[in-house]
Amino acid sequence: MKTVQLPDGERVPALGQGTWRMGEKKKAHADEVAALRLGTDLGMTLMDTAEMYGEGGAEKVVADAIAGQRDRVFVVTKVYPHNASRTELPKACERSLKRLRIDAIDLYLLHWRGDVPLVETVEAFENLRSEEKIRRWGVSNFDVEDMEELLATENGSSCATNQVLYNLEHRETEFDLLPWSQRNKIPIMAYSPVGHGRGLLNNATLKKIAKRHNAMPTQIALAWVLRQSGVIAIPKASNKAHVRENAQSTHLELTKGDLTEIDRTFPPPKSNQRLAML
Numbered sequence: 001m002k003t004v005q006l007p008d009g010e011r012v013p014a015l016g017q018g019t020w021r022m023g024e025k026k027k028a029h030a031d032e033v034a035a036l037r038l039g040t041d042l043g044m045t046l047m048d049t050a051e052m053y054g055e056g057g058a059e060k061v062v063a064d065a066i067a068g069q070r071d072r073v074f075v076v077t078k079v080y081p082h083n084a085s086r087t088e089l090p091k092a093c094e095r096s097l098k099r100l101r102i103d104a105i106d107l108y109l110l111h112w113r114g115d116v117p118l119v120e121t122v123e124a125f126e127n128l129r130s131e132e133k134i135r136r137w138g139v140s141n142f143d144v145e146d147m148e149e150l151l152a153t154e155n156g157s158s159c160a161t162n163q164v165l166y167n168l169e170h171r172e173t174e175f176d177l178l179p180w181s182q183r184n185k186i187p188i189m190a191y192s193p194v195g196h197g198r199g200l201l202n203n204a205t206l207k208k209i210a211k212r213h214n215a216m217p218t219q220i221a222l223a224w225v226l227r228q229s230g231v232i233a234i235p236k237a238s239n240k241a242h243v244r245e246n247a248q249s250t251h252l253e254l255t256k257g258d259l260t261e262i263d264r265t266f267p268p269p270k271s272n273q274r275l276a277m278l
């Protein structure tokens with residue numbers, strides 16, 4: 001499995017697993033756990049979750065998926081912006097640790113920017129790191145201006161990643177955020193890499209390229225996200241067949257011709273565009 005290096009030197013798999021929409025229905029629990037465990041066996045040993053997903057339900061799914069194999073899995077979870085204050089962040093972290101049934105979160109992200117000043121959130125993250133409740137922290141849905149403000153904040157340069165929307169239909173980051181992140185060696189974690197299960201996978205160009213590679217459209221979409229350095233992708237799949245397909249995408253190399261065809265159907269941004277978010 002290709003890996004991506006975080007600023008502190010830790011290497012994580014370039015392809016991980018998302019969990020949004022998991023932990024919402026009791027009867028889906030066993031299948032969701034099984035899908036995440038299969039993904040881990042296939043090398044997708046990074047799991048992304050959030051206190052928001054299923055209001056804690058997804059973290060409980062992750063807890064069962066990593067039971068007995070905690071050390072194999074890199075656990076990422078996210079805090080609501082309204083919980084990112086000096087007083088609330090430690091409490092939210094404790095709740096997540098309890099639901100995840102672990103001693104420390106590998107990467108704790110601010111889900112999106114809210115009203116709490118960045119300096120206060122960073123200080124609270126750093127306190128949790130000193131207490132060994134979290135191993136590192138990062139942000140999500142931050143555009144270049146937010147990242148610059150963060151880096152100008154005391155200890156802000158300890159940010160380990162920025163999780164943002166990035167897929168064939170959402171290439172906004174390519175104009176400035178992605179090059180900025182590569183220059184600053186802060187990896188991007190691409191969310192909704194296969195288009196959140198909407199129409200993207202039915203696109204005719206994607207289907208045509210997939211046929212040429214004897215692959216599935218999802219694998220082309222993922223290989224495309226993973227073609228760049230410093231990018232991690234976290235597709236969510238509750239279906240085991242989908243998990244197997246996604247894991248296979250790391251073996252796929254897109255040709256120059258494929259990339260040109262993709263650019264015609266999904267043009268790269270020609271100017272600065274506001275970072276989109278789901």
Ligand SMILES: NC(=O)c1ccc[n+]([C@@H]2O[C@H](COP(=O)([O-])OP(=O)(O)OC[C@H]3O[C@@H](n4cnc5c(N)ncnc54)[C@H](OP(=O)(O)O)[C@@H]3O)[C@@H](O)[C@H]2O)c1
Pocket residue numbers: 017018019020021048049111140141163164190191192193194195196197198201218219234235236237238239240241242243245246278
């Ligand atoms: N930071 C943020 O603000 C933010 C926002 C959105 C998402 N995220 C994170 O990023 C993760 C991924 O994003 P996402 O869940 O929005 O969208 P996604 O991963 O692009 O798409 C998930 C959907 O695609 C389907 N799918 C997955 N693999 C497939 C395959 N091989 N063939 C056909 N369909 C496939 C899934 O179906 P099945 O489940 O039925 O397999 C599901 O319906 C989330 O789960 C979450 O962890 C973060």
